[in-house]
Amino acid sequence: MANKSALTIDALEVDFSGFKAVDGVSMVVEDGELRVLLGANGAGKTTLMDLISGKTKSTGGRVFVGDTEITNAEEHRIARAGIGRKFQIPSVFRELTVRQNLEVSSIKRPGVLANLGLRFSSSQRERVESILDEMGLVDVANETAGALSHGQTQWLELGMLLIQEPQILLLDEPTAGMTQAETLKTSQIINRLKGRHTLVVVEHDMAFVRQIAERITVMHLGKVLAEGRIEDIETNEAVREAYLGSGGIH
Ligand SMILES: Nc1ncnc2c1ncn2[C@@H]1O[C@H](COP(=O)(O)OP(=O)(O)OP(=O)(O)O)[C@@H](O)[C@H]1O
Numbered sequence: 001m002a003n004k005s006a007l008t009i010d011a012l013e014v015d016f017s018g019f020k021a022v023d024g025v026s027m028v029v030e031d032g033e034l035r036v037l038l039g040a041n042g043a044g045k046t047t048l049m050d051l052i053s054g055k056t057k058s059t060g061g062r063v064f065v066g067d068t069e070i071t072n073a074e075e076h077r078i079a080r081a082g083i084g085r086k087f088q089i090p091s092v093f094r095e096l097t098v099r100q101n102l103e104v105s106s107i108k109r110p111g112v113l114a115n116l117g118l119r120f121s122s123s124q125r126e127r128v129e130s131i132l133d134e135m136g137l138v139d140v141a142n143e144t145a146g147a148l149s150h151g152q153t154q155w156l157e158l159g160m161l162l163i164q165e166p167q168i169l170l171l172d173e174p175t176a177g178m179t180q181a182e183t184l185k186t187s188q189i190i191n192r193l194k195g196r197h198t199l200v201v202v203e204h205d206m207a208f209v210r211q212i213a214e215r216i217t218v219m220h221l222g223k224v225l226a227e228g229r230i231e232d233i234e235t236n237e238a239v240r241e242a243y244l245g246s247g248g249i250h
Pocket residue numbers: 016019021039040041042043044045046047048
């Protein structure tokens with residue numbers, strides 16, 4: 001199967017003892033595209049991310065990064081194939097400084113303490129500084145990560161992911177718990193990543209989705225209900241109906 005897409009999902013499904021949380025999902029995400037995954041609670045968005053990243057094994061269908069099949073591969077192999085995932089709950093090293101967190105993450109070898117003593121090449125140092133700048137963390141570079149605000153912690157974790165240069169970024173509700181100002185800044189950061197990375201973003205906040213969205217895939221009961229630009233999605237009758245129970249799309 002030859003393709004130039006970054007991520008190809010073909011008839012993917014997972015059967016949890018008779019319940020298909022993801023039920024025949026097909027989706028093609030182009031290189032450099034930002035795809036938003038929408039859907040009411042329980043639609044299967046997180047499970048789909050789990051299947052792509054290897055956290056959960058599928059019971060049918062296939063997943064490709066470019067031409068490389070990663071269906072049900074080990075999580076580390078999927079990460080090596082170019083997929084980086086950011087969860088809702090950040091996992092930064094709270095006792096280390098912001099800069100040290102990025103330094104440790106820039107080395108693709110396990111062992112936090114071993115990496116701390118290492119010498120960094122000038123290109124690695126430049127990369128750390130440019131990520132600090134990109135994430136708006138220059139002023140707090142020498143603060144311990146445990147002292148950061150919620151928004152800053154999320155940006156640091158995004159930076160820690162980016163420094164590993166994944167081709168595809170999976171972001172699970174990146175603005176959850178953020179203030180309006182933090183959400184706006186996150187949309188600016190994400191908009192700058194478009195084109196350089198392929199992004200799949202699960203998000204509920206429609207105001208945020210309007211700031212970042214290109215194409216949207218709407219999931220409902222484990223299936224793809226609709227796919228298109230935000231204007232198409234907001235006026236789609238099936239989408240409106242699926243969202244009625246949760247108050248509609250706002
Ligand atoms: N390991 C599992 N075993 C059984 N059912 C599961 C499992 N994981 C998820 N589910 C069910 O699959 C459905 C989809 O859940 P999922 O978390 O993927 O939805 P979601 O669209 O991400 O929702 P939310 O927006 O609430 O996070 C839910 O009904 C959930 O209870």
